[in-house]
Amino acid sequence: MxxxxxxxxxxxxxxxxxxxxxxxxxxxxxxxxxxxxxxxxxxxxxxxxxxxxxxxxxxxxxxxxxxxxxxxxxxxxxxxxxxxxxxxxxxxxxxxxxxxxxxxxxHLDGPHPDLSPASGDAGQTWALLDKLTSSPAPAAYTAAVSTTPSTAATLHGWAELAADPPTDLDPGARTHLPQLTELEAAWPALAHGDRIVHGDLRADNMVRDHTLGVTFVDWAHATTGPACIDTASLAPQLVLAGHAPADVARLLQDHPATADSPETTTAFLVALTGHWHRNARRPAPPGAPGLRAYQHRAAAAGLALVGYRLRP
Ligand SMILES: Nc1ncnc2c1ncn2[C@@H]1O[C@H](COP(=O)(O)OP(=O)(O)OP(=O)(O)O)[C@@H](O)[C@H]1O
Ligand SMILES: [Mg+2]
Known part of the structure; x- marks a missing residue:
């Protein structure tokens, strides 16, 4: 044990x-x-x-x-x-x-970045993601991650929620359950790509080092995939940090990592949001206080962004 x-x-x-x-x-x-x-x-x-x-x-x-x-x-x-x-x-x-x-x-020396609209850290992180995903991953990296299945590729939740919708499910999500389930089902086939994917980008998995600037830590979920994954993952984090969802939705439309792949970006965001909605309702795992409360907040932030990307 x-x-x-x-x-x-x-x-x-x-x-x-x-x-x-x-x-x-x-x-x-x-x-x-x-x-x-x-x-x-x-x-x-x-x-x-x-x-x-x-x-x-x-x-x-x-x-x-x-x-x-x-x-x-x-x-x-x-x-x-x-x-x-x-x-x-x-x-x-x-x-x-x-x-x-x-x-x-x-050791990196500094706080977590401040992703709120008042700080320049979100802009810096956004630019780092452009640089990180603008060319294919090096061969040694691709070989290193190839033996570990991508956790990003297996994200899902809506099919399970649709089978037995919880009474407290957001009414907007309830109305769109068939579409959300369909989009999430499309995600695994779209999850392949040759770019570096950190796979777990949140402010607490970054440090704003006094010398290096914003630096990503906790690469435990790193994999390869389409360029959009980390940028689309960061988007709900910006909403959680106080950005207006409409502003973040626009940024997502324009960012080089997501602009050219709207379908893949939407499918990923839907799958990630479904994962949060489903997992937030599960019993808390031992040794991880705060996880379920975070997933509830992240689920709402993700859904706000998904709303801008669904067919009316
Ligand atoms: N190289 C580093 N230098 C300084 N602080 C770091 C460094 N790497 C991580 N940290 C800090 O330690 C915290 C925990 O590290 P990390 O996220 O890698 O651990 P973890 O157990 O994998 O986390 P999680 O709970 O997210 O799975 C981070 O939130 C960050 O604040
Ligand atoms: Mg971490």
Whole structure:
């Protein structure tokens, strides 16, 4: 059984001593303290370690029975194969002891970006996505992600909701259930492509580093796919951050990653929104407080955008 915290994340002291010693040995200094940044819903260790010599290193760790270890190893491979200049931190190393695995990543210094209309961070993120998806992924990256199924490609929810519509389902969604189900069914066939896909873009999976600017972290769901996935994923996040849905809908129409593929973009957005609507209503998983409440908010934001893309 994976080791789970009773609430929130595992702490540095929850990591078995042999792995802590292995890390300190590999990093060349003792760990002076460990800070768990806010954000995310995972239960594993994800902490900024401050070393006795003042350096900082970001470490994710879980026991090897925990599916998060496979996800962390996938992320490590991805970080090692992204093209130069990609908005991602460097991989420092993978360390194993006592049937646990830790991935050490270069520490980014700064807060999560502010995606609200008052900040320039959303514009910067939008521009990063254009750059990231304007050419095909490098061969090494494509090979690295090819052995892990794309979670983006399997997003769905509307068919299940249509089979037994919940009483609290948004009336707009209820009216359009046949169309939403049809669009979501089209998504898996459209989900293939040769571009880099981060696959889980939210403000808490980005850091606005004081030197590098907005940088994407948590590449555990990275895959290849059509250029539109990350840009369409970011759109509901902008709505959650206070942008008017009409403004975001227009941005989505104009962005280079989504403008040329309106059908694929709509199918993805519908599938993502269906996933949120369905999952928000499921029992909360252990070790992920706040996830269902977030999914309810994201479901509403996604639906507001979907409304601009459906046939009347
Ligand atoms: N390289 C880094 N440097 C500094 N802080 C980071 C770095 N990578 C991630 N973080 C911070 O740590 C938090 C958790 O990291 P991350 O999202 O990678 O963990 P996770 O367990 O996979 O998260 P999730 O709960 O989203 O699945 C992020 O929200 C971010 O604030
Ligand atoms: Mg995260």
């Amino acid at each position: 994976p080791v789970l915290p009773t609430s929130g994340r595992l702490r540095w002291t929850d990591v078995p001593a042999p792995l802590r010693a292995r890390l300190e040995d590999a990093l060349g200094a003792a760990v002076a303290d460990a800070v768990t940044p806010p954000g995310g819903f995972g239960h594993q260790l994800a902490a900024a370690l401050r070393l006795a010599d003042g350096r900082r290193v970001f470490v994710k760790a879980a026991d090897d029975d925990d599916p998060l270890t496979a996800a962390n190893l996938h992320e490590a491979t991805v970080l090692g194969t992204l093209p130069p200049g990609a908005p991602a931190p460097d991989l420092l190393g993978i360390h194993r002891a006592a049937d646990w695995t830790a991935v050490a990543i270069a």
